[in-house]
Amino acid sequence: MTNELADAWGAMHPAHCKNCHAAFLVPPQAGAPNCPNCFAARLEPMPALQADAPPELVIPFSVSDATLNANLERWLREIPFKPASLNLRALQKNLVRVFLPMYLADARAYGTWTSQMGFDYLVASSEERFDGTNWVTQRLNETRVRWEPRAGELTRAYENLPAPASEAHARWMIALGAADWREPPFDSLRALAFAPDTLGNAIVQAPDLAPNAAWQFARAQLERRAARECETAANAQHHEKFELRAAYGEPRWTLLLLPTYVTSYSDDGGKWIPVRVNGQSGFVNGIKRASMQRAHSWSIALGAAALGAFLLAALLGVAGALYDAFLPALFVLGVTFLLCLAAPVPLLLAWQFNRQQAAK
Ligand SMILES: [Zn+2]
Structure with missing residues (x-):
């Protein structure tokens, strides 16, 4: 191990999985754990990581043990004929803490935009109804949307645009509780500056996407934010066909680690099925299988x-x-x-x- 790596990561050592090719930094006492990504092989030590730059930010684990156990119990309650390894105690025993990587980008945009903006307005109408004996008039207020083309200029800095640091990013975000994978289910404002001891002996998965590869996602995110801002500035309630023609300053990238718990149970065929828990919200997700x-x-x-x-x-x-x-x-x-x-x-x-x- 190089001294630089040791300075940045403390005693963590690089390891990888020969099955899914995911790379990790593993704390010394973890031994050779099962791959927390695919659960189909044990992690093997390797001389160095391709991407070993330490993160700038770490979101700490903030789910209490009581909440974690209650959520796991609720998750497995409805499974009939549970496999032998699917019970709270076994899930707790297999539980490991894994930090997943994600990027945050800060970027400036200079340019012009065009969009259709939608404005709500009320239409009063009345409806005649026969109530059995008489005709009654009922007043109705209906909301309709008036669309108008708008355009403008935009010069603005955007901060903390989430972007994937792994091919598996979208799958992870959905598994950890996101309704839309583009909106990570974590509050990055609660992140702490990285130091080796902020990891608390958790395994760290290394990024498998470089920031350049993530730029198009960060840009799409920037455009979504810009569209919402222009909508608010125009006093509109909806927008459609938002187009931004802009130049972007060189983005500044931050590597952020997301706290997750991973545990697993084995199905009838002996295959390990992962169960993931969001380490900030306690959200549990995994394939449920009866035996x-x-x-x-x-x-x-x-x-x-x-x-x-x-x-x-x-x-x-x-x-x-x-x-x-x-x-x-x-x-x-x-x-x-x-x-x-x-x-x-x-x-x-x-x-x-x-x-x-x-x-x-
Ligand atoms: Zn693997």
């Missing part, structure tokens, strides 16, 4: 009980013939019938649950 094996065991158990009940009914039938009392035999036969109906239900429930989750 067909456990559902199968339940179906077999119900089938065996049905067979037992049938044998009992037959025995009681014979005894009933001898003593002229068939009622208990009929009752047990009814129970047999219900058990036969119930036997395939676990399999159907688990199958249907997995199908619904896969369709999401």
Whole structure:
């Protein structure tokens, strides 16, 4: 390891995953953890990282253990026939803290814009209605939008435009609770200046996109902000076809680390399925899968009980013939019938649950 790397990152060492090619900085006591990106291989040490510049900012973990556990518990509650490794204790045991990279860009824009601006206005109208005996007039106020072309000049600096530092950025943002991946579900105003001890022994995933590659995203973000600002300045409530013809100053890039928890459980086939938690909001996300094996065991158990009940009914039938009392035999036969109906239900429930989750 170079001295520079050690100065910047403390005792963290570079590692990578041979399966998904993600690169990380791993704290010394973590050993060779499972890849927190794909969960299909263990991380292996490597001599150096391609992008090893330390971040400028770190958003600290701020979810309490109680909230984290409650959210995980709520997340797994609705899964029927949970795989053996899908319980709160196992999820807690596999939990690792991982910082994900993201860029913030500061840039200046100088140029002109054109847009259709929409202005709300009220239209009063009345409606005649027959209420059974009389015609009544009802006043209605309806909001309509008047569109007008507008244009202007813009010279402005924009700060903290979010931009991806990884190919997986959009997927991460959705998994961590964003409704729109372009709006990261984190409050970057609460970020702290980076120092190795702000990481608190968490794993850090390295960027796999250079800032140049992220510029088009930052620019799109800048245009969205500019469009909203021009809308407000025009006293409009809507905008459409916003076009900005601008020159941009050299952007200034900041690497920011986002706090996440990653845990996992294994499905019937032994494949590890990741569950991610937003380390700032506590939002939990992961594929939910019922165990067909456990559902199968339940179906077999119900089938065996049905067979037992049938044998009992037959025995009681014979005894009933001898003593002229068939009622208990009929009752047990009814129970047999219900058990036969119930036997395939676990399999159907688990199958249907997995199908619904896969369709999401
Ligand atoms: Zn991997």
